[in-house]
Amino acid sequence: MTKAVLTDIEGTTSSIAFVTDTLFPYAKAHLRDFVERNREISAPLLDAVGAEEPGDPVETLLRWIDEDRKATPLKTLQGLIWAEGYADGTLKGHVYRDAADALRRWHDAGVALHIYSSGSIAAQKLIFGNSNEGDLTPLFSGYFDTTSGPKKDAESYRTIARAIGEAPGDILFLSDNIQEIDAAREAGMQAIHIDRETGGGEMASFAGIEL
Numbered sequence: 413m414t415k416a417v418l419t420d421i422e423g424t425t426s427s428i429a430f431v432t433d434t435l436f437p438y439a440k441a442h443l444r445d446f447v448e449r450n451r452e453i454s455a456p457l458l459d460a461v462g463a464e465e466p467g468d469p470v471e472t473l474l475r476w477i478d479e480d481r482k483a484t485p486l487k488t489l490q491g492l493i494w495a496e497g498y499a500d501g502t503l504k505g506h507v508y509r510d511a512a513d514a515l516r517r518w519h520d521a522g523v524a525l526h527i528y529s530s531g532s533i534a535a536q537k538l539i540f541g542n543s544n545e546g547d548l549t550p551l552f553s554g555y556f557d558t559t560s561g562p563k564k565d566a567e568s569y570r571t572i573a574r575a576i577g578e579a580p581g582d583i584l585f586l587s588d589n590i591q592e593i594d595a596a597r598e599a600g601m602q603a604i605h606i607d608r609e610t611g612g613g614e615m616a617s618f619a620g621i622e623l
């Protein structure tokens with residue numbers, strides 16, 4: 413029985429292109445200016461970057477964006493930078509229509525909906541709160557990011573199941589990344605591999621998923 417759904421964002425509810433061609437370039441373009449204007453909030457994040465790699469932490473962060481590193485200080489800073497873009501209307505979150513429809517249907521049926529993304533929890537709330545499908549945040553009961561652990565590590569899914577308060581077997585995880593799917597299954601969750609690009613996964617969209 414499925415009591416809760418846990419879903420990835422990039423490539424699953426939302427297009428990879430929106431993240432790589434819009435969000436990441438926006439963060440790169442505004443990173444240096446943001447940390448100069450927000451020294452107090454940025455300092456511990458830059459320190460955390462410096463602890464991982466020597467050199468100019470801003471240069472390190474710019475390279476990490478190109479490398480799509482899922483490092484928590486980078487993801488936290490990206491969320492703070494994107495907040496300004498959503499606030500002034502430059503950014504509009506992308507959510508596939510089939511994903512929004514299914515999430516609304518499952519929420520109305522009483523299924524608890526949760527997000528698990530490498531994007532920070534603040535960034536998750538922004539993409540769903542300012543989306544082309546409207547404000548979807550009322551649909552969600554909880555949000556999880558890299559502070560719950562890496563997405564390819566089974567232990568992260570055990571931690572999240574405990575936080576949700578359901579047995580792993582009663583939680584359905586959705587992702588475009590097969591290594592994340594494998595990790596969730598290792599933790600005992602139900603999981604469906606969504607492949608919107610090639611159709612090679614178990615589902616090409618949310619449309620056919622029956623809970």
Ligand SMILES: CSCCC(=O)C(=O)COP(=O)(O)O
Pocket residue numbers: 420421422423431435482487490528529530531532535536539563
């Ligand atoms: C919260 S939108 C930005 C997504 C992001 O920064 C990212 O790294 C995507 O990772 P996901 O785990 O959603 O595939």
Ligand SMILES: [Mg+2]
Pocket residue numbers: 420421422423424587588589
């Ligand atoms: Mg993904």
